[in-house]
Structures are given as C-alpha cells and as structure tokens.
Amino acid sequence: MGEDEVTERRVFLEVRDPTALVADIDAERPIFVPTRLPVPLGALFMLAIRLESVGRAIELPMRVVGRRLPRGGSRLSAGVLAQLLDRSTPMLALLREVVAGRVVDLEARIQQQQRIPARACFASRAEVLAELHALVDHGEAQVPVDRLVQRGDRLALSLIASGDDATVTTSVLVRSVHTHSGRRTCLVRLLDDDARAALAAALAGGTLKQA
Known part of the structure; x- marks a missing residue:
C-alpha cells in the first residue's frame, strides 16, 4: 500500500490541547479516532488534526489497528484505534513544538513544513x-x-x-x-x-x- 492510498482517505479530528495525543504517540499507544466511516482493519489514512483558531490541519499518516463499536446507542462513541505510520514525519515534530509552547505562528509553520x-x-x-x-x-x-x-x-x-x-x-x-x-x-x-x-x-x- 503506497502513499496514494494514505492520502486518498482522510479523517478529521478536532483537538483543543494536543498534549495527550502527542504523549500517546510517543508512548506508541493506539489513538482513538471517532469516525463513522467504514475504515477496515489495516487500512491507511491521513489523520487531519484541527487545532483551535488554526485554518490548516496538521496531517499524520496512520494505520487502523482496531475498532470501537458504538456504546449505549451513541454513534459518537464509535471509531477506530490507529497508530502512526512514520515517526519521522515533520508534522509530529511540529506537534511536539506546539505542546512545548515554542510555536508562535502555527498557520505559517504548517504551510512551511507540509508537502x-x-x-x-x-x-x-x-x-x-x-x-x-x-x-x-x-x-x-x-x-x-x-x-x-x-x-x-x-x-x-x-x-x-x-x-x-x-x-x-x-x-x-x-x-x-x-x-x-x-x-x-x-x-x-x-x-x-x-x-x-x-x-x-x-x-x-x-x-x-x-x-
């Protein structure tokens, strides 16, 4: 499965504070991504992380490693468990800088680093x-x-x-x-x-x- 397959499937995630997200990625723990899209196990997708007051998303390549079924009849509790495909991606480094408080203009940094x-x-x-x-x-x-x-x-x-x-x-x-x-x-x-x-x-x- 190549780069085209990753980029053709995109799931958006609204995040207020990326601290816990970055901690889970660094600890190599699966991330829960709420979605109703039929994403199968092993599928690749791009996780588009939207932070508050930022128009551009920070995108990370992910692989589905598990699924979570709806709980209590709530569709919002359904989703997938995913792990990062490439730990060397510049977008992960940028997220770490955001958590450390070292980024002044995040919009400009995303545009500068993202391809x-x-x-x-x-x-x-x-x-x-x-x-x-x-x-x-x-x-x-x-x-x-x-x-x-x-x-x-x-x-x-x-x-x-x-x-x-x-x-x-x-x-x-x-x-x-x-x-x-x-x-x-x-x-x-x-x-x-x-x-x-x-x-x-x-x-x-x-x-x-x-x-």
Whole structure:
C-alpha cells in the first residue's frame, strides 16, 4: 500500500490541547479516532488534526489497528484505534513544538513544513519531459493539478504520463492558481536548489524516476 492510498482517505479530528495525543504517540499507544466511516482493519489514512483558531490541519499518516463499536446507542462513541505510520514525519515534530509552547505562528509553520501530495497528469512522456525541462531551466512551469490548492502551498508534485509507469516527484511552491474550461492548473516553482539538482540528474540519466 503506497502513499496514494494514505492520502486518498482522510479523517478529521478536532483537538483543543494536543498534549495527550502527542504523549500517546510517543508512548506508541493506539489513538482513538471517532469516525463513522467504514475504515477496515489495516487500512491507511491521513489523520487531519484541527487545532483551535488554526485554518490548516496538521496531517499524520496512520494505520487502523482496531475498532470501537458504538456504546449505549451513541454513534459518537464509535471509531477506530490507529497508530502512526512514520515517526519521522515533520508534522509530529511540529506537534511536539506546539505542546512545548515554542510555536508562535502555527498557520505559517504548517504551510512551511507540509508537502501536500498532488498529481499532474499528461497525455505523453514528451509533455512530462517538457515541463521538467521548464522547471530545471526556468525554475517554474504551468501544470494541471488533481486537487484543490492555493497560492503559497508546498506540494509533493508527481508528474505522470498517461499509460506510463514512470513518475517524477518533486517539491514545488504554488505561485498562482487558474481555471480554464473547467481544468485546474497552477504555476509552480521549484522549492529549492536541491529539488532543481535532483530533477537535472533525472533528466541527465535519461529516465523518469523519483527526484
């Protein structure tokens, strides 16, 4: 099960104080997540944690390890038990900083650290290569995206050619968003010199691979 499966299923959790949540994660205890969604055992999902007065959610990749049936006829008591998939995720480090009181502008920190997974699908590998060259040569490219994004978002953008298994994934910053004839596109810029160097190496190698 890959990254796509995790990101396609999202469960939101309203949290006033993340202290107990972080303590459970650090102790490797399963977290109870209230939900009426039919999430099976072993399923992967993204836990979108919403803190008070913060518009963006802090997202953690999780795996379902148990279920809790409704108690006393209350649907609100139903849910799943889940454990964190990746303890190295920057979002967990950010939650720890929130608990320690070291974060002043949480909204800005989430935007800075989070990489929203998105896909740009093209009709051919030639079109993918053209956009990759634009990113390497000019630092920017206009690409279609498969999800709602906004200016300032940082994406883990996968460029995919129809009918081709080869994929390139790189980190970009959304400069602007446009819609033409119902098709959503955005102007993106490579996030840093490391992303540019990785793409240049992939192009020089003559194969599409993760960069």
